[in-house]
Amino acid sequence: MPTAIQADADVIVVGAGPAGSATAFYLAQAGLDVLLLEKTRFPREKVCGDGLTPRAVKQLQNMGVDIDAPGWIRNKGLRVVGGGLRFELDWPRLERFPDFGLVRTRQDFDQIVAANAVKNGVRLMEGVTVTGPVLDDRSGHIVGVTTKDGREYRSRVVVAADGNSTRLALSMGLHKREDRPMGVAVRTYFESPRHDDDYLETWLELWDGDTLLPGYGWVFGVGDGTANVGLGLLNTSAQFKNIDYRDLLRRWCRSMPQDWGFTEENMTAPIRGAALPMAFNRQPHYTRGLLLVGDSGGSINPFNGEGIAYAMETGEIAAEVIAKAFRNTTPAQRERILRTYPQVLKDAYGGYFTLGRLFVEAIGKPGVMSFGTRHGLPHPRLMRFALKLLGNLTDRRGDASDMIINALSKVAPSA
Template identity: 65%
Template sequence: MCEALHKNPKAADRRHVTEHVKDDDADVIVVGAGPSGATTAYYLAQAGLNVLLLEKARFPRDKVCGDGLTPRATKTLIGMGVDTGPSSGWLRNKGLRVIGAGMRLELPWPELDSYPGYGLVRTRASLDETLARRAQAAGAKLLEGVTVTGPVLDDAGRIVGVTADTHESERARGDSQTYRARVIVAADGNSSRLSVAMGLHKRDDRPLGVAVRTYYTSPRHDDDYLESWLDLWDGDRLLPGYGWIFGMGDGTSNVGLGLLNTSEAFGNTDYRALLKRWLRSMPEEWGYTEENRTEPVRGAALPMGFNRTPHYYRGLLLAGDAAGMVNPFNGEGIAYAMESGEILARTIAEALARPTREQAERVLHGYPRALADSYGGYYALGRVFVQLIGRPQLMHFATRHGMARPALMRFALKLLANLTDPRGGDAADRLINGMTRLAPNPR
């Protein structure tokens, strides 16, 4: 059991509030309508369950993100019936352009049976609303502008509902709504206040990243490759982290950089200033200058490699960023948020079909095992990887030697993007899958 887990939730979780019990009680309450929450709600509704999806903001709303989707994420969208065609506003990309050590290499997405051969770009404001509306169309009840303030516990300390504010006046009076359900899902992002209120905190032994990004008007807006910069330079000084440039197809580029907590510079770096210094090296005609910036520079944390566990605790299940589901290799979170939402919905549907509470509990306790089976070995490899690339000189050494070997870089693309065929495939697929199976898989 993780040392960050406190078995007794804070007394504040049972604070005195004026409760108005609503008729919105459901089989399942999902807190947070981002990719993980919306996907969970979608598949639960498809299974015929009564689902209440609570979102503190109102759509459309923005989230800090690179806006680039790999074929892994694309597959999850197709599975939800989302039209990913260009006529629906999606910009397709062919692969990843890697820049580093003075070299440039274009790596097409691998041809696989398990995943489509293209990725996508879409703003989070549009993507998240699309997924939330899909959940609504499937039958989930979406309530926007509802801020969950804490759990409702039974006498055994099991979560059986949530308290929530819907108006500023309610917060000022200390009033609160109460929503109750048989199962509660925390899909409320990296900070996951509901998880914290239940005593589930982030693990210090798991990686964490920080990313900053903004948008610039640029002639590169319709680039058909995602672009990753493996080393960042300020004159002759190697900067920590990695950068990206993703064309949005709307006249702008999403430009950002990330830094891992395995770097000595983590926590004492002005990330916005770092972004500006990196962009000074860009060709002027690309347009990444202050006068062309269309949005503020914003930052967010990237919770990686299961950095909050256990994923099931006293009636509460975690999904997406709340569960630390970001890929340590490449910072991708959307694919794993949606995949974990589908795994979670399948688990809940099976649990709630059982005739007794004891039988349902056994099924729910299987959710962490299902996540570990899906990602545990791969994330274990990723935790080793982030320890290595947290050192800029070592990262530059690997970049310099890897970029001159296209076959090695194609292997790296498959590994970093987690794009392999699970059965069969080529030699690279078999090697990566074998490494994943053999990696230690602590929960």
Template identity: 55%
Template structure:
């Protein structure tokens, strides 16, 4: 993959000029660049690293993310390197697990996927360049270029400049670009933390289920102390598994907890046949923040659109961010293409761009607000213990809960659960 090529957007002096600048080539940025390029816009996609590069992630994708890949035209077959899964296996309050198959719906496929983020992000970046976007690797954006209050481009750390009528911030939780525009995070919104590592494990690598552990023990299960958070084991099908743990707080208050140590403590007490031992570990333990529930606003203003983690689009229900990043990317591309058709710089174009933020709020605002209430309840140990002990054994209740947590229900039709969840999301005030 080349950093720059002869077909790149027009240069004017030392500046690259394009219709749109996309900062960050993760799932949000590369997906946005793909949809924008397919709509005929000149796109400069800026990435601070060089592919392939890794990101901290569980590597597990629910059917909601699977749908976005299918929409993009990605071959998600196992022959193409994807590991399919049929649902979620959950451990909690008893030795035997509970199994929750992905629901059969009109709106979403009935299978999930796993694939390492290093490979996943590289694939999406190639998809963007194949669509006609122009990728600039090793390009760290240091600040926005302003004309009055409006962003008209960005400056890279090495001095290069890129100019466009519209810019997308897809640069993650810390979002240097959003901060440069004076957009701070709302610390009263939920914030999660995730840590993960990889193990070689022939015993677990071909598992057909994504696996979660709601109770993590620092010794023998049931006879030791509970650790904060939840754990996961996601099979990758290539001889390895992604093993991690996460926690969520109803606010972004500092949590002085060493999550790497907690992960190691839990892993030491997993069954020996799983092979989660130091000699089987691949690489170290990585960590990442999970910004939730629109914790940075506005999603559009002064020529800048926030997409994915930069706008706090991680679900507070399950810590999933990739499907929302990809969905928001397509919404952003729709708004930008509409703005171009109306004439960049006109009041009509500005209204089209403002429609991006309105659409996000209409799509997820109520659902995220319900998620904030959910987080405020489960972060209380006594509530979580009651839910685990008395909720999990009730199949109908848990089917309803899993549809809610995974955001997998038909909004236009469906069964009574789908209709109830749709009604609840629509009645809740927007986050």
């Protein structure tokens, strides 16, 4: 166990994205002193589709974020395009989640969630780049962090919410698991009449010449005269390493109807890409005083590439475990509680993420994606089931489809 230290905070959270800000918010709600360190300054850009499912909306509601303020664009569900078909699936009506989604660009989404944490007692420092951990000489536990400007900040627990390339986790010996799927997302923005839409639109057929790729394209209206247009691809196909993603997006956009305006002249932002770490691709989620939340622990849903909801949810779970640990009086008792965190995450998501891994492995095989698109899309009932499965949107005691999905997630092994 670490020796006693003069702490700058009870908990230091590194990274003020959705995962870090949610963690900090819930820790402050529990009465802990929280220091939230962010390397950039708000507002700042982040590569994302900007679409929020009802699962993410629920988290914003739980934290008291004002989603009725200007700039939040509501949607009714998902419009699916593929196999020569186009139809609309409304978000399911559930007890646990609202029946609408949202669109908000990451240009200010992260700032809003961070500001909400600050309003609830979190101390936020922007422009602070964390370079590594401060370790206790005797135990090897992390007791703080060092920064680019040569400063040290001390705490009793540290949370890594610093994204896919997490410097902290690597410094503590936590590397990526190669048996987990990885995705890539690329996106840009266009001035377009498609900026105003009641549905998030996803295209299930991404072609590279004669090859159907495992992934999807999207068109999400932002409501400000622009549309977020992008695509996501999985590394489960043989073509993954040889694809020029930016060129693929350009070619895909050129195939769209001309009156949508997806042209170079109407582009309002450069094409940018980001990695999507999926299915708990970095483990364990706790080691020697460090907890991983969000992308740092690979908490992205492999079924649909959704990360924001799970970033905020894992942040809440981490905060609950930390708060419980701090209620114990001895260092040994606190450590025992903190060590339960990886299993709590596996109990919550492990089986479902295993199903997602099997899914992405399947669609990476030649012909599977084509078969599924051709034979699945014409059946609305099957597609409504798929929407619930891919979006992880079920009630604990819901209808037959909820029961099937929940049962599958429960029996699937978590690893």
